[in-house]
Amino acid sequence: MNAHPSEAITGAIKRATRILVLTHIHPDGDALGSQLGLGTILRGLDKEVFLYGEAAVSSLYEFLPGSQEISEGLPDLSAFDCAISLDCGDAYRLGRKMEELLTVKPFIVIDHHAGHQDFGDLRWVDPHRASSGELVYDLAVALGAEVSQAAAYCLYAAIVADTGSFKYSSTSADTFRVARELILKGVNPAEVAGKLFDNFSRARLRLFLRVLASLQLHADGRIALITAPNKLFGETGAAPEDTEGFINYPRALSCVQVAVFLKEAEAGIVSASMRSKGSDLNVAKVAMAFGGGGHRNAAGFKIGDTTIEKLSAELLPALQTLLV
Amino acid sequence: MNAHPSEAITGAIKRATRILVLTHIHPDGDALGSQLGLGTILRGLDKEVFLYGEAAVSSLYEFLPGSQEISEGLPDLSAFDCAISLDCGDAYRLGRKMEELLTVKPFIVIDHHAGHQDFGDLRWVDPHRASSGELVYDLAVALGAEVSQAAAYCLYAAIVADTGSFKYSSTSADTFRVARELILKGVNPAEVAGKLFDNFSRARLRLFLRVLASLQLHADGRIALITAPNKLFGETGAAPEDTEGFINYPRALSCVQVAVFLKEAEAGIVSASMRSKGSDLNVAKVAMAFGGGGHRNAAGFKIGDTTIEKLSAELLPALQTLLV
Numbered sequence: 152m153n154a155h156p157s158e159a160i161t162g163a164i165k166r167a168t169r170i171l172v173l174t175h176i177h178p179d180g181d182a183l184g185s186q187l188g189l190g191t192i193l194r195g196l197d198k199e200v201f202l203y204g205e206a207a208v209s210s211l212y213e214f215l216p217g218s219q220e221i222s223e224g225l226p227d228l229s230a231f232d233c234a235i236s237l238d239c240g241d242a243y244r245l246g247r248k249m250e251e252l253l254t255v256k257p258f259i260v261i262d263h264h265a266g267h268q269d270f271g272d273l274r275w276v277d278p279h280r281a282s283s284g285e286l287v288y289d290l291a292v293a294l295g296a297e298v299s300q301a302a303a304y305c306l307y308a309a310i311v312a313d314t315g316s317f318k319y320s321s322t323s324a325d326t327f328r329v330a331r332e333l334i335l336k337g338v339n340p341a342e343v344a345g346k347l348f349d350n351f352s353r354a355r356l357r358l359f360l361r362v363l364a365s366l367q368l369h370a371d372g373r374i375a376l377i378t379a380p381n382k383l384f385g386e387t388g389a390a391p392e393d394t395e396g397f398i399n400y401p402r403a404l405s406c407v408q409v410a411v412f413l414k415e416a417e418a419g420i421v422s423a424s425m426r427s428k429g430s431d432l433n434v435a436k437v438a439m440a441f442g443g444g445g446h447r448n449a450a451g452f453k454i455g456d457t458t459i460e461k462l463s464a465e466l467l468p469a470l471q472t473l474l475v
Numbered sequence: 476m477n478a479h480p481s482e483a484i485t486g487a488i489k490r491a492t493r494i495l496v497l498t499h500i501h502p503d504g505d506a507l508g509s510q511l512g513l514g515t516i517l518r519g520l521d522k523e524v525f526l527y528g529e530a531a532v533s534s535l536y537e538f539l540p541g542s543q544e545i546s547e548g549l550p551d552l553s554a555f556d557c558a559i560s561l562d563c564g565d566a567y568r569l570g571r572k573m574e575e576l577l578t579v580k581p582f583i584v585i586d587h588h589a590g591h592q593d594f595g596d597l598r599w600v601d602p603h604r605a606s607s608g609e610l611v612y613d614l615a616v617a618l619g620a621e622v623s624q625a626a627a628y629c630l631y632a633a634i635v636a637d638t639g640s641f642k643y644s645s646t647s648a649d650t651f652r653v654a655r656e657l658i659l660k661g662v663n664p665a666e667v668a669g670k671l672f673d674n675f676s677r678a679r680l681r682l683f684l685r686v687l688a689s690l691q692l693h694a695d696g697r698i699a700l701i702t703a704p705n706k707l708f709g710e711t712g713a714a715p716e717d718t719e720g721f722i723n724y725p726r727a728l729s730c731v732q733v734a735v736f737l738k739e740a741e742a743g744i745v746s747a748s749m750r751s752k753g754s755d756l757n758v759a760k761v762a763m764a765f766g767g768g769g770h771r772n773a774a775g776f777k778i779g780d781t782t783i784e785k786l787s788a789e790l791l792p793a794l795q796t797l798l799v
Contacts, residue, residue, distance in 0.1 A: 316640045317654075318672065320665035324658040330641075331651035344642035345752070349727040353696070356687075356728060363684055372677070403673045404680060428669065 156261070156275045156286075161293050163257045163273060167233030169199040171255055174237045175244035176205050179395075180212060180312025180347060185237040185283040187217045188305035192291045192298060201226055205246040209392045214346040215308060216301040231255045236271060238283035240264030240444060261286050263321075265446050266435055281321035284309025285329045303336035308343050315399065316344060320430070320448055348396070358389035362397050362412075370471055373408045375401035378459050381415040391416035402426045409434060409470050413459045421462045422453040427473070437469050478613075480585070480599045485617050487581045487597060491557030493523040495579055498561045499568040500529050504536060504636025504671060509561040509607040511541045512629035516615045516622060525550055529570040533716065538670040539632060540625040555579045560595060562607035564588030585610050587645075589770060605645035608633025609653045627660035632667050639723075640668060644772075672720075682713035686721050686736075694795050697732045699725035702783050705739040715740035726750045733758060733794050737783045745786050746777040751797070761793050 164170070172190050174182040190200045204221040212218055225248055234255035239245060240262055245252050252258075253270070260271035263286060265278040280286055284306040291298050298306070310330055314322045317330075334340060351359070361383055367376045379394055394414055402410040409432060412424040423441070425434040427448050435450040443452020454462060488494070496514050498506035514524045528545040536542060549572055558579035563569060564586055569576050576582075577594070584595035587610060589602040604610055608630040615622050622630070634654055638646045641654075658664060675683070685707055691700045703718055718738055726734040733756060736748040747765070749758035751772050759774040767776020778786060 311641075315668075316642055317635075317664055318640055318668035320663070322658075322664040324655050327651045327655035327658060331648050331655065334646075334648045334651060339644075340641055340646040341644035344639075348642065349729065349752075351728045353692070353728065353730070356690070360684065360687055366680070368677070403675045405674050405676060428673070 154277070154289075156290050156293050157273070160259055160261075160273050160275055161290075163233060163259060164193070164198075164235070164290075164294060165196075167198060169201070169231045169233070171201050171203060171228070171231045171234040171252070172237065173203055173234060173239070173245060173252060175239040176246040178204065178208075178212075178238075181282045181284055181309040182238040183208060183212045183215055183218065183221075184305040184307075184309025184312065185287045186221065187215050188284065188298075188302045188309065189235065189237060189287045189290070190220070191217060191302035191305065192287070192294075192296045195297050195299060195302075196294065201231070203252075205248070211350060211392060211395055215305050217305070225251065228252070228255055233257055233259065234271075235259045235261065237261050237287065238263070240266065241268040242270035261290065264444070266439070266444055279321075279323070281319065281323055281326045282310045282313035284313065285325060288329045288332065298333075298336055300337040303333040303338050304343065307333040307338045307340070308347060311340075311343055312347055316348070321446070352389070352393070354388035355393040357387040358383060358393055359397060361387060362394065363400055366401055368404075368406070369467055370474055372404070372406035373474055374467065374470055375404055375407040375410045376463060376467070377401050377410075377412050378463075379412070379414045380459055381418045384416075398424045398426050402428070408432055408474065411463075411466065411470065413463055413466075415459055419457065420453065420455045421457050421459055422451060423462065423466060424451045425449070425470070432473050434470075434473070437466070437473065440469060441466070478601070480610075480614050480617050481597070484583055484585075484597050484599055485614075487557060487583060488517070488522075488559070488614075488618060489520075491522060493525070493555045493557070495525050495527060495552070495555045495558040495576070496561065497527055497558060497563070497569060497576060499563040500570040502528065502532075502536075502562075505606045505608055505633040506562040507532060507536045507539055507542065507545075508629040508631075508633025508636065509611045510545070511539050512608065512622075512626045512633065513559065513561060513611045513614070514544070515541060515626035515629070516611070516618075516620045519621050519623060519626075520618065525555070527572075527576075529572065535674065535716070535719065539629050541629070549575065552576070552579055557581060557583065558595075559583045559585065561585050561611065562587070564590065565592040566594035585614065603645075603647065605643065605647060605650045606634045606637035608637065609649060612653045612656065622657075622660055624661040627657040627662050628667065631657040631662045631664070632671060635664075635667055636671055640672070676713070676717070678712035679717040681711040682707060682717055683721060685711060686718065687724055690725055692728075692730070693791055694798055696728070696730035697798055698791065698794055699728055699731040699734045700787060700791070701725050701734075701736050702787070703736070703738040704783055705742045708740075722748050722750050726752070732756055732798065735787075735790065735794065737787060737790075739783055743781065744777065744779045745781050745783055746775060747786065747790060748775045749773070749794070756797050758794075758797070761790070761797065764793060765790070 258271035260274040263280040398412040438450035441452040582595035587604040722736040762774035765776040
């Protein structure tokens with residue numbers, strides 16, 4: 152809940168020479184923008200920086216400057232004298248190499264997730280902030296580091312991605328303060344928004360129309376459900392990651408208070424994304440009951456050995472309990 | 476191009492006792508938010524304020540505090556010692572009562588449209604600003620006026636409406652500066668975004684899916700066309716004004732450079748909305764050739780005694796000439 156990183160954190164970073172910069176698996180725009188932005192900022196402080204990611208960067212985020220520098224191979228971890236984990240609410244979301252990664256000392260954790268599960272050695276966790284990108288910017292200021300145009304671009308993209316372009320309830324005066332500073336460093340807001348939102352391939356548009364056509368309304372229209380069964384990806388030629396943002400469309404119905412998207416990216420494995428409106432409807436609570444997590448108004452989980460039909464029969468009653 | 480209103484403008488407003496506040500016909504969110512916000516600000520300065528609008532406020536903007544105070548009847552204009560026109564790029568867009576309205580002296584004009592056609596006595600026109608809402612906020616600061624939460628709400632909505640939530644190319648560091656100030660006055664950004672964007676009725680969503688399904692790509696995917704024939708409104712139960720914003724979806728295809736939406740709101744009368752990407756594709760030129768107008772990247776026109784098929788056969792070749 153601190154507005155600034157502690158001196159323990161800035162001191163540890165200043166003393167470090169080789170820094171490992173991490174984020175969570177299946178990284179979204181905030182995760183990757185924060186990771187890439189901090190990487191550039193730390194290099195500007197003459198640090199050796201290694202950006203690790205368990206999997207290749209999604210094509211949706213290849214436009215972020217430096218995205219090709221995130222490496223899927225783990226280097227010799229004994230050579231690092233600092234690790235910084237960004238936007239990761241739980242050690243398990245560091246991925247398969249979690250245990251090895253946590254051996255790097257000091258292990259600094261910077262995050263903004265509500266329900267953050269403490270890990271690492273030094274933590275700056277502020278669930279009132281809308282994005283990790285904002286925290287990285289304020290870290291750079293606290294370090295006295297220069298924020299180049301490329302770093303500003305990544306951090307601005309991180310903010311826009313995690314606030315739905317300043318629309319989500321986490322958006323605060325701090326969000327606008329940092330956005331303004333980043334624009335002053337030469338970022339073109341329309342260009343970033345175009346890359347993040349005007350990125351539909353024809354296959355993705357086909358998928359979009361099919362997924363939206365699946366819309367079901369429950370609980371007098373207060374719950375909206377859309378679905379993407381596995382066969383839809385083959386039929387439309389789109390990839391599972393192409394569904395990014397689809398959940399915002401059922402959410403845009405004025406009657407809807409909770410929107411759910413059930414996606415079967417692999418046969419038999421169904422992920423649920425949930426979005427709610429207002430401060431009374433905490434979908435993270437439901438996500439946690441199904442072994443997932445997230446924020447009050449945006450949460451999710453993944454379950455194996457199930458079907459969309461089976462999972463929706465379990466999930467809809469749980470969501471209905473939120474409405475009363 | 477001035478960053479602040481002149482002392483002639485602030486002086487005239489300070490001296491005035493009864494002020495007529497105006498905006499353009501068919502007012503959008505920026506027009507109404509600016510008009511309502513300025514009305515509240517001026518009342519806080521103990522001015523008598525009259526908000527005039529030629530037609531009733533669209534149901535899309537009824538959520539703006541004070542929207543019911545905009546009056547369709549014109550009062551005795553000799554009683555006013557000042558008029559302020561907001562967001563109006565051309566005197567003709569003041570509507571049917573233009574000539575009478577312009578008799579109020581001094582007539583102050585505050586606008587941000589590129590291609591603004593000068594009118595009135597005192598002008599503050601800055602095409603580099605993203606919204607009139609920003610200009611009204613800076614006017615309030617220059618007047619030393621208090622900006623109440625209700626006024627801040629209207630001005631914030633104005634900014635969000637005219638920037639597509641900080642996505643359009645006009646978005647600047649000034650936009651974020653003002654947005655932050657307004658948030659600090661107690662505006663909830665998610666609530667405003669919800670009112671502006673999450674306002675789909677079920678009928679509107681049905682219409683949306685039908686219109687998007689009409690997508691045709693031309694010129695190797697560089698031109699996208701969507702259509703709404705008149706019968707679609709009856710079939711979906713949606714109204715012609717429910718198509719607001721649909722043009723942004725074909726525009727979101729990465730291959731598309733020009734998006735066109737042909738809508739037959741009344742049988743035989745077809746309106747065309749065009750959106751282009753980048754600074755080289757001036758759709759206003761094409762709109763003017765068809766008797767319409769607009770901005771470089773957003774323009775339109777309306778034609779009677781035609782069909783969607785006939786008009787698209789004429790319009791598509793004209794748009795193709797832009798691409799070469």
